[in-house]
Amino acid sequence: MLSVREVTTAYQGLVAISAISIEVQKGEIVCVAGANGAGKSTLLKSIAGAERPRSGTVTFDGKRLDGMAQHHITATGIAYVPENRRLFPRLSVRDNLRLGSYLYRGDANREGPLDLVFQLFPRLAERLEQRAETLSGGEQQMLAIGRALMTRPRLLMLDEPSQGIMPKLVDEIFQAVKRIRDAGMTVLIVEQRMAECLEIADRAYILQTGRVLMQGPAAEIRGNPDVRKAYLGL
Amino acid sequence: QTSEVVIGVIYPFSGGSAQQGVDAQKAYETALEVINKDTDFDLPLAKGEGLPGLGGAKVRLVFADHQADPQKGRAEAERLITQEKVSAIIGTYQSAVAVTVSQICERYQVPFVSADNSSPSLHRRGLKYYFRAAPHDEMYSAAMFDFFDAMKKKGTKIETLSLFHEDTIFGTDSGNAQAKIAGERAYKIVTDIKYRANSPSLSAEVQQLKSANADVLMPSSYTTDGILLVKTMAELGYKPNAIVAQDAGFSEKALYDAVGDKLEGVISRGTFSLDLAQKRPMVGKINEMFKTRSGKDFNDLTSRQFMGLIILADAISRAKSTDGEKIRDALAATDIPGEQTIMPWKRVKFDEMGQNNDADPVLLQYIGGKFVTIFPPQAAIAEAVWPMK
Amino acid sequence: MTALLETRGVWQRFGGLVANSDVSISVGRGEIVGLIGPNGAGKSTLFNLIAGVLPPTQGSILFDGEDVTHMPAAERCQRGVGRTFQVVKSFETMTVIDNVIVGALVRNTVMREARRKAHEVLEFTGLAARADVLASDLVPAEKRRLEVARALATEPKLLLLDEVLTGLTPTEAQTGVALVRKVRDAGITVLMVEHVMEIVMPLVDRAIVLDLGKVLVEGKPADVVRDPKVISAYLGDRHAQRA
Amino acid sequence: MDKDFAARRRRDLIIAAVLAAIAAATPLFVKDVVVQNILILTLMYAGLSQSWNILSGYCGQISLGHALYFGLGAYTTELLFTKFGVLPWFGMLAGGVVSALIAMGLGYPFFRLRGHYFVIATIVIAEIGLLLFHNWEWAGAAMGITIPIRGDSWLKFQFLRTKLPYFYFALALCCLAWFVTWWLENSKWGFWWRAVKDNPDAAESLGVDVFNSKMGAAAVSAFLVAVGGSFYAQFVSYIDPESVMGFQFSLLMALPAVLGGIGTLWGPVLGAAILIPLTELTRFKFGGSGRGVDLIVYGTLIVLISLALPRGLLSLFSRRKKTGAAR
C-alpha cells in the first residue's frame, strides 16, 4: 500500500535519514522504533509531505507522493499525527474535530467517524467546548488522534502517540490502534514504548542514525536479544 | 561669460501635497519659457532670449523634492547650492520648510525667493537673503476686513464671524491673524475652530459652525479639507450667509470641480485674478501658455510662482552676475511697476526685511463658474453679491 | 525540620472546571517524590500553582517555611523553586548555553560566573556538545533536557519536573533516571510528574496520586501501584497484572 | 567555548573601534557638505535605530511610537533653550531624562499588552503626543520653534560654517548607542531581554523580573532616542510637531534595524549605512520628477529586502550556519 524507496531527507544540508526504504501493506500495523534522533519523525514527515525528501520515492496505492503538496497527501488518505500534535490551540475541541472533516464538507455523513472517536476517547465528548490549549497533555493527544481520524484516512501515521499518556490510556491507545486497524485502516506508528507497540504490531523497523538497522515481523524483533538489550531495557 | 544660470526650485513632489509641487513645476516652466524665449509681453525679460544682463544666458531650473519635511528641505537646499551650483532658490509651498531653506540660503549667501509662502513670521527673522514679492496672511486678512468695513458702510450686516482653520502652520497663522484684526476692528468671533488637517470627517466641526451661524464663515483650508468642508456643510444643511476664504484650497480648480455648484458666491482672497486679462491682455495669453502645460488656469499659487521666478531672474540679469551677494543686492533694488506683472499689485519693491508691501491682495468672488474681482474698488470689475446665492 | 514544600487545601478552578480540589501535600527535603495520576488530573496545574504562574483560587502554599501563596513566579525562583514546562518553552532564538545562562543569572550576578555555571550545568546534563546550537534546532528530547538544565542553573532547592523523561527509549530513560538521582545527590529535592511507571517507580521515594484534582493515594511506590483505586483510575488492569 | 565567546566579543569591539576611527577620519577626505549631510543622517539613524533595537529588538516589545521620545528630546531641549536660556547640553540631558521617565510611566499600563495591542498602543500614544504639541500654544503649536542663530559655538552647540561638530556628535551618539548595546548584550539585562522576548512565561520561571526588564529597556531606549532628538533639533535648527514627532520617525528608527537585522548588535548600523544613503539618493535622483518614482524605488527595495532577508542584511555576512547566528 505504502512504499518508501531510498528516501533521503536533510535539514539544511544535515542528512537526517539516508536511503531508507520501508513497505506497509494494507491492513497492517507497522511499528518504527529507534533511539532519539534516529530519524523516525523525519521519516514520517517525508511521507506526509511536511519535509521534502532530497531523493527517493514515496508511493501510496501506486500514486507518487513525493513532491506532492502536504494537503494533497492528506486528501489521498494519509493522516499524520505529528509528535507535537499541532492542534489549533485557541479553537475548541469541537472545531478541531470538525476541521478534521474539512475535506468532506457538503457530505451528509461528514461527521461519520465521530462515533468512533468518542468511542475511543469518551473524554473528548466531555470537553467539546474547551479550547484545545487548555486540555491536559493526554487529552491533547486524544484530540490529535481524533482529528486525524476525522479525515477518514486509509493510512494513519502516529508519531509517539503514547508520549505523555497515562499507563491505563497507553494500553487503551494501543488497543484503539488495533481497533482502528480493525475498522479498516492501516497504521504506521513510531514508538518508544516498543514493548507495548510490538505487541500489537505486525511488523517493525528499527532505525539507527538515519538508516534501517533491522526489520521483520514484530514477534521476531521482540525476540531479538540485541533489541531486548538496547531498546527494551531488559 | 556664463551661458547658463541655474535656479533651484524646492517643492513637495510626493506625499499629501504633491499636487501643489507638480502644479508649481508647470508654473515655473511657463515662466522659464517667457524668460528664455523671445516673447512679446510687457514683463521683465520677456523680450529677447535669456538674461540680457548676462549676455543672453539661459536659465535652467533644478527641481528638488522636500516632501513637506523641513529637514529634507534643508538638505535639498544645501545640495542644490553646493552641487548643482544654483544661483538662487525659490520655493517652497509649506512655510515650515521655507524656515529651514531660507536659513541655509542665508548661510551660503544665496538669495531665497519665497514665492508662495504666506506665513507672516517668515520675513521677520532678520534674514538678508529672504525675499517675498507676494502678500502674507496679515495683509490678506487685513484686506478681508477692509472689505467687511466697506460692506458695512453700505449697510450690510456683518457682525459675527466663524473662523475655521486647519492646524498646520498655514491655518494657525491665518487664524491668528484674523482673530487679531477682528479684535481690533470690533467684529465678534462666535466660533474659532481649529481642526486637524486631512481629517476623515468634519461633521462635528460643521455642526458647531452651523450652531454658531455667524454672518461670515472664514475658512483657511487646503483643497482636501475644503472639499470635505463644503460637502459636509451641504449634508448637514448649513448654508452660511457668506464665505470669505483664505485662499489655499479655495483657489484650487480641484475644489470647484468637486463642489463648485455649492459655492456660488463664495469669496476668496487672492493676489491674482484672471479677469485682469480684460485690462492686461498678456495675463490671458500667459495663462493660456500655462493652461496648455497643466490643463488648469492660473490660480493664486501658480501665478505667484510664475511671477516669483520672473522677478528673481530679472534681478539676476540686473546683477549681471551669478554671485549670490550681487543678486541679493539686485533683488533689494527691485522696482517693477505693477503693470509689468501679471498681478494686480501696485509694484514690486522689497522693504528691508525682504517683504513687498505693495502687493495688494484682492478679493475674488466665484460667480457663474468664474472668479471676478470684487475688491479693492480700483481692481474690482463687479459688485459683491451678498449674501451668497 | 519542616517540609520543604507544603500545600494546604489548595483549590484551582477554571470556570466551572475544578482542576485542583483541596490538595494538601508535602515534600520533605532531599526526597524524590513522584506526582502521578490520570491525564487531566491536575498535576501540571498544581505545578503552576507551586511555581507561581497563578495564585490558587483557594488555599495556601508554603515553601521553605514561608508562605509563598501570592508571591510572583520570579521571586519563588529566587527562593529556590525550579521548574520545567510540560509543553517546552525554550528561548528559541537563543543558543543552548544562552538559555541556561538566563537561569544561572539568578544566583550569579557576574556574567563570567553565570557563564561558568551554565557550562557546568550543560556538562552535568550532557548537553555540552550542543551548547552553541540554537534552541529551535533541538529535537524534542533535547529540548526537555534543556528545560532541566535551565532550571538546574537557577540552583533550586526544589525542582519540579513535568514529564521530562518522556519520549525516550528505555535505555535513554535510564540515563535520565541517573541524572535525576545525581540531582538529588546534589542536594536538590525533586517533585516529578511522569507517566512511564517503569521509570518513576524505581526512582521515587514516595508517590502521590492525583485524580480528578484530588489526592487519591499517597505512599511508597510499591504500595501505590498495588492500590486498587490507583489501578482502576490510572494504571489499568494490565499494569495490575504486571505489578 | 568560553574562549570563543570572549574572542567574539573582543572582535566586535575591535571592529567597532576601527570603524569608528575610519568614520572619524572621513571628514578629512569628504569635504562635500551634501555627502557630509548624508553621513550625519546615517550616523544619527544608526544611533537611533540602535537605541530602538534595545527595546524592540532585544526585549521584543515592538514600538512604532518612538517618535514620541525623539520629539520629547527635541522639544525639551529647545523649550529650555528658547524660554529659559538653558544650554542645549543640559537640555539634551533633561530631554533624555524626561523621555526615560515618560517611557517608564507608560510602561505600567503598556507592558501588560501583547502583540498588536502593544504596537497600536505605541503608535497611538505618539500620535497623542503629536496632537498635543500641535495644540500647545506655549510650545509654538504648529509654528514650531525656530532656534535663534547666535553664531558658531560649542556652548550652544550651534554651527553655521561647518558641519563637522554635528558629524562628530552624531558619530559619538552612534558609538554610544552601539557601545551600550554591546555592553548590555552580555549582561544580566541583555539576557533577560532576550529571554523576555522569546518566552516571558519561561523567563518568569527562571527568576527574570519580566516587568522590570521591559522597563529598563524602555528607559535606556527612550533616553538615547531623546538625545538623538535633541541633536536633530540643534542640527536642523527648526522644529515643529510634524517634523520631530511624526509617525515617519517611528518607522525610520525601526527600519534600519529591521533591514540590517533586528535584535542584533550590528544590524542597525548596517541597515542605516545602506538605507539612509539610499533614501537620500533616490530622492535626489527621482524626487524632482513629481511622479512618485522615488517612492516606487524606495518601497520596492523595502519589500524586496524584507522578503529576501527576513533576518536582515546581516544574515548575508554571517557565514556560520543557522545554528550559530543567534547572537
Place this chain on the structure above:
Amino acid sequence: MTAQAIIQSLASGLLMGLLYGLIAVGLALIFGLMDVTNFAHGEFLMIAMYLSFFLFAFFAIDPLLSAPLVAAALFIFGAVVYLLIVRFAMRAKANAGMVQIFTTFGLAIVMRGLAQFFFTPDYRSIPHSWLGGKTISVAGIFLPEPQLVGALVSILAFAGLYFFIHRTDFGRALEATREDPGAVALVGIDKNRVFAFGWGLGAALVGLAGAIMASFFYIYPDVGASFALIAYVTVALGGFGSVFGAFAGGIIVGLVEATTALVLPPSLKSVGIYAVYLLVVFIRPRGLFGSI
C-alpha cells in the same frame, strides 16, 4: 448647545462610526481574524476609490453601481497581493511580525508612488454621484445619504462576514490557518488557498468601502493615510479575532469622536479615540471582544 445639536452630533457620529466600521471590516478580516499585518490597508482603499472614480469618469457608472465591480477587482487584487508578496512574508521564520509590517509598509509606499505615477497627484472627486451631497432631514436632524448608505452597507458587510466566519467551514479553516498555518495541511486544507481567499475577501470589502467613499470623498494618492490609523484602532479596540468587535469598535470610534469634539477643540478629536483605545486595552488587554 441645544439638545438638537447634540442629537445631531451623536447621529453624525453614529453614521460616521458605521462608515469607519465599513472601512475597517476588510481589515478586521485580514488583520483581526487572519492575524496578518497589513500596513497597506489605506492604500487598498485608495485604489478602490480611484477605480470607482475612473469607472465614473470614463463610463459614467455611478459608484453605487460600480461597487460590485470594484469589489470584484479588489478581490483579485487582494488575492494576488497575498500570493505574490504576503505569502512570502509569512514564510519568514525569523521575526515574522516585523517582516510583515515592513513588506506591507513597503507595498503601501509603492502603491502610493504608482498612484502618483499613473493618476498624477491631483485631487479628484466625483461631483454628481447619486449619493453625493444628498441628505435626509428628520425633525431637523440631517442624515447624509452617503453615510446612510455607507452605514447600511457596513451593517450588511459585518453581518455577512460574521455569517461567513462563524457559519461556514471556510471561516473555521481561516481561523485554523491563523492558529497554525503549518498544521492545516494535516486536515487537507491548502493554507495558501484559504489565505488568498481571505485576502481577496478582505480587499473586496475594502473595495465596497472605497466605492461608497468615492461618491462623496476626495481622492488622491495619499488619501488612505487619513483612514488607516482609525481602521487599525477600530479593529484593535473591538479586539482581534472578533468580527462583532470591529463593528462595535467602529461605532464607538464614531461616537467618541463626535463627543470629544463637543468638549475639546476639534483638532484634538482623535485624541478622544486614542484615549478610549488605551483605556479599553488597559482594562481589557484583548480589546472589547477579542479572543486573540
